[in-house]
Amino acid sequence: MSREATFIDSLRALATHPAARNLEDDCAVLELGSETLVLTHDMLVAGTHYLPGADMADVAWKLVATNLSDLAAKGAQPLGVLLGHMLGAGDERFVAGLAEVLAHYNVPLLGGDTASGTGTRSHGLTALGRATHTPVPSRGGAQVGDGVWLTGQVGAAMLGFEALRDATGADHAAYSRPTPRLVEGQALAPLASAMMDVSDGLLLDAFRMAQASQVSLAIDIASVPVADPARRMACLTWGDDYELLFTLPPGCKVGVNATRIGTVEPRGFAPLFVDGEPVTNPQGLGYTHK
Amino acid sequence: MSREATFIDSLRALATHPAARNLEDDCAVLELGSETLVLTHDMLVAGTHYLPGADMADVAWKLVATNLSDLAAKGAQPLGVLLGHMLGAGDERFVAGLAEVLAHYNVPLLGGDTASGTGTRSHGLTALGRATHTPVPSRGGAQVGDGVWLTGQVGAAMLGFEALRDATGADHAAYSRPTPRLVEGQALAPLASAMMDVSDGLLLDAFRMAQASQVSLAIDIASVPVADPARRMACLTWGDDYELLFTLPPGCKVGVNATRIGTVEPRGFAPLFVDGEPVTNPQGLGYTHK
Numbered sequence: 001m002s003r004e005a006t007f008i009d010s011l012r013a014l015a016t017h018p019a020a021r022n023l024e025d026d027c028a029v030l031e032l033g034s035e036t037l038v039l040t041h042d043m044l045v046a047g048t049h050y051l052p053g054a055d056m057a058d059v060a061w062k063l064v065a066t067n068l069s070d071l072a073a074k075g076a077q078p079l080g081v082l083l084g085h086m087l088g089a090g091d092e093r094f095v096a097g098l099a100e101v102l103a104h105y106n107v108p109l110l111g112g113d114t115a116s117g118t119g120t121r122s123h124g125l126t127a128l129g130r131a132t133h134t135p136v137p138s139r140g141g142a143q144v145g146d147g148v149w150l151t152g153q154v155g156a157a158m159l160g161f162e163a164l165r166d167a168t169g170a171d172h173a174a175y176s177r178p179t180p181r182l183v184e185g186q187a188l189a190p191l192a193s194a195m196m197d198v199s200d201g202l203l204l205d206a207f208r209m210a211q212a213s214q215v216s217l218a219i220d221i222a223s224v225p226v227a228d229p230a231r232r233m234a235c236l237t238w239g240d241d242y243e244l245l246f247t248l249p250p251g252c253k254v255g256v257n258a259t260r261i262g263t264v265e266p267r268g269f270a271p272l273f274v275d276g277e278p279v280t281n282p283q284g285l286g287y288t289h290k
Numbered sequence: 291m292s293r294e295a296t297f298i299d300s301l302r303a304l305a306t307h308p309a310a311r312n313l314e315d316d317c318a319v320l321e322l323g324s325e326t327l328v329l330t331h332d333m334l335v336a337g338t339h340y341l342p343g344a345d346m347a348d349v350a351w352k353l354v355a356t357n358l359s360d361l362a363a364k365g366a367q368p369l370g371v372l373l374g375h376m377l378g379a380g381d382e383r384f385v386a387g388l389a390e391v392l393a394h395y396n397v398p399l400l401g402g403d404t405a406s407g408t409g410t411r412s413h414g415l416t417a418l419g420r421a422t423h424t425p426v427p428s429r430g431g432a433q434v435g436d437g438v439w440l441t442g443q444v445g446a447a448m449l450g451f452e453a454l455r456d457a458t459g460a461d462h463a464a465y466s467r468p469t470p471r472l473v474e475g476q477a478l479a480p481l482a483s484a485m486m487d488v489s490d491g492l493l494l495d496a497f498r499m500a501q502a503s504q505v506s507l508a509i510d511i512a513s514v515p516v517a518d519p520a521r522r523m524a525c526l527t528w529g530d531d532y533e534l535l536f537t538l539p540p541g542c543k544v545g546v547n548a549t550r551i552g553t554v555e556p557r558g559f560a561p562l563f564v565d566g567e568p569v570t571n572p573q574g575l576g577y578t579h580k
Contacts, residue, residue: 006381007375007377007381007384007385007404008404010381010382010385011373011385011388011399011402011404014385014388014389014392014399015398015399015400015401016398017370017398017399017400019369019370019398019400026401026403027401028370028372028400028401030369030370030400030418032322032323032325032327032369032420033322033323033324033325034323034324035322035323035325037322037327037418039370039372039400039401039416039418040372040401041372041373041374041401041402041403041414041416042403043374043403043404043405045405045406045407046407047407048405048406048407079320079322080307080318080320080329082318082329082330082331082416083301083331084331084333084374084412084414084416085297086410086412087297091296091297092300094297095297095300095301095304098301098304099304102304108305108306108307109301109304109305109307110305110307110318110320110329111305111316111317111318111329111330111331112301112331113316113331113332113333113414114297114298114301114333115333115335115338115412116335116338116410117335117336117337117338117409117410117411117412118409118410119407119408119409119410120376120406120407120408120409121407122374122376122405122407122412124331124374124403124414126329126331126372126374126416128320128327128329128418130322
């Protein structure tokens with residue numbers, strides 16, 4: 001087991017509080033008085049999560065958007081963010097991007113801290129939201145017979161990344177300025193039996209949902225809207241699209257732009273079936289932490 | 291103005307939400323339903339906030355304690371923390387120290403993120419609490435005629451730091467495992483007209499309280515309990531003690547271990563008077579960010 005995996009396992013062993021039951025989902029859910037809070041903290045790291053030379057305004061946007069995406073998957077309304085920032089080149093652009101994304105989603109900056117350092121830069125953000133529906137959806141609620149659904153499409157972030165990497169001049173907003181599905185998440189929270197955001201690749205995240213729900217997910221590849229049909233599998237295994245993957249009871253109407261891409265089945269000998277082929281090992285399905 | 295100061299000023303300009311009115315105090319205060327939330331995010335950076343070769347268990351303790359100290363100054367009861375952690379040497383010790391401090395203060399780990407990188411390590415923590423008394427005390431409420439008070443003593447962290455730096459074998463817990471004054475903060479919140487934790491040096495933080503309250507603070511140096519009377523000024527200008535500095539209306543009984551160290555006076559031509567001498571420039575009073 002890698003050092004990071006060991007460390008994360010140790011952290012999980014510490015996170016025994018009922019509110020942390022969704023640690024696996026990257027969100028804590030905390031009941032407080034008449035409200036239910038949803039909290040998440042994600043980091044972006046230079047070289048890992050953004051390209052060298054990236055516009056720091058895009059980095060700020062993505063830092064906020066990825067955390068808001070975690071709230072979206074819980075149907076939560078954002079209340080504010082706190083920033084942990086390592087100072088460095090492009091900080092003026094970082095502040096400009098931060099201002100832009102916070103204004104765009106009408107989310108206040110509540111506080112934070114800055115630090116100086118050398119080497120790899122990292123930026124952390126905590127996002128706080130309030131649940132608009134309880135119980136808050138998790139990735140563990142998929143029921144046999146439900147449909148498997150996806151908002152939007154996958155693969156656009158991959159194309160954006162390639163445009164940036166190869167400096168083609170093509171639009172890269174899907175990669176550098178992703179859209180958290182906040183409106184969709186709030187609309188779906190009362191309906192979805194399970195929900196999560198697709199951050200690490202559709203198939204990998206579907207595998208995880210199946211594991212958490214103790215069911216099998218059968219995905220029909222041809223039905224998945226992809227940004228580049230010529231590279232369908234690449235679109236399904238790349239990450240960073242921040243669409244919502246969710247399951248819905250049969251007959252349930254979807255009020256948002258989403259596509260049915262499969263069915264929840266009783267747990268077979270694999271958590272995931274892709275066009276009928278069993279997938280037992282998540283390796284290669286998407287982005288996994290080293 | 292330094293790069294960091296410029297960046298922080300830009301962030302402040304962004305933090306226009308009423309909940310962020312205490313950004314200056316390192317805490318956001320957010321009303322939600324019947325509750326008032328208090329949020330803070332502080333970082334510890336290798337080389338700046340801890341010595342090379344430090345026991346990472348102590349670093350984890352201090353990371354949690356410094357954030358809980360921000361909650362203490364608001365009289366808040368901690369609800370949980372989220373961790374942003376750069377992986378590296380001593381992570382097993384880090385987890386051990388984290389487990390210890392969270393158990394000691396009965397605070398749950400709610401979530402977080404980890405990242406790999408090279409160079410300077412940084413560790414961020416968000417702490418969430420609920421106010422036990424509203425309005426939540428701020429550093430801006432000191433009233434003319436109030437007494438100026440301090441819990442515990444100052445200078446012990448300095449001695450602990452020196453013991454570690456010089457490897458004398460003397461006790462260094464005051465530096466490496468500070469005690470957030472949570473119980474005291476909750477007891478004082480209904481009484482104190484102003485309150486803050488002493489993180490950057492007693493005189494500097496008193497200067498800041500005077501500025502925020504638009505009064506002058508007159509400090510009687512001989513009355514301040516110090517860990518090393520032979521180096522009284524050093525004790526008053528070193529930081530890291532995480533005691534509470536607060537002001538109380540005359541005649542108000544203090545239910546905690548605290549000492550009166552001065553008086554709030556009408557704003558004179560300096561925010562701070564130290565044994566009657568005016569101090570107009572905070573430079574040299576304590577630890578200031580570069």
